Amino acid sequence: MTYALRRAGAGTRKALFLAACGVVVPVASVWFWDREDFREVCEGEGRPQVLKRALADGVFLNSGTSNSFGMRYLHDEGFSWIEAPSIYRRNKWVRYEKQADGKITTTEIDSLTARYEVREVFSQPFGHTGLMQTQVVDRETGEVMARAGKANFDGGKAKWFLGAWGSSYCPSAMHSSEDFRAFYHLAKDTLRSGQKQGR
Structure with missing residues (x-):
């Protein structure tokens, strides 16, 4: 393109500038168009919402990382126990319980007892955007009490063309610290600060 522009009478600098614009402008336009879809997901499905609160000592944590990252619900979020799918046996459940000395005990159980569920649901609203939504659900009524997405x-x-420079995520601790905090502590804000006693 630069050669063609120079042949057409444009100087070297002008030819380089016009050639760069011929690449940058289309790429930027496509990127902004796709990113607008992503922004709408962040504003709609991703924004944290607590619709109803209750008080519960424990929850059913329906997550593939219950036995690892899920331990934060016991160490940091104020829950005494969590129930989760067993990673060793299909259709079995495990109860993780925090003891007085801080240690976590693991017990296999035949059925779930928790009224409230913290559910992780993955979807892909667009080919370029993935959404991991955390929901707090009342298992007795099926009501979604809270939701927040990442x-x-x-x-x-x-x-x-852009590589990692063109990617983005939300919520961001740097750009939306309140939404980031609300996403991370959704279960705590929903089930450890209410008036109604749960189980």
Whole structure:
């Protein structure tokens, strides 16, 4: 393109500038178009919402990382116990309980007893955007009491040009610290600060 522009009479600097614009402008336009879809997901499905609160000592943590990252619900979020799918036996359940000395005991149980569920649901609203939504659900009524999402944008159609520079995520601790905190502590804000006694 630069050669063609120079042949057409443009100087070297002008030819380089016009050639760069011929690449940058289309790539940027496509990126902004795709990122607008991502922004709408963040504003809609991703924004934290607590619709109803209750008080519960423990929850059913329906997550693939219950036995690892899920321990934060016992160490940091104020719950005494969590129930989770067994990682060793299909259709079995495990109860993790925090003891007075801080140690966690693990007991296999035949059925769930928790009234409230913390559920992780993954969806892909767009090819370039993945959404991991955390929901707090009343298992007796099926009511969604709270929801918050974490979305990742891979750069869209411009990702091959921009690489990691074109990607983004929300909520961000740097750009939306309140939403980030609300997403991370959704279960605590919903089930450890209410008036109604749960189980």
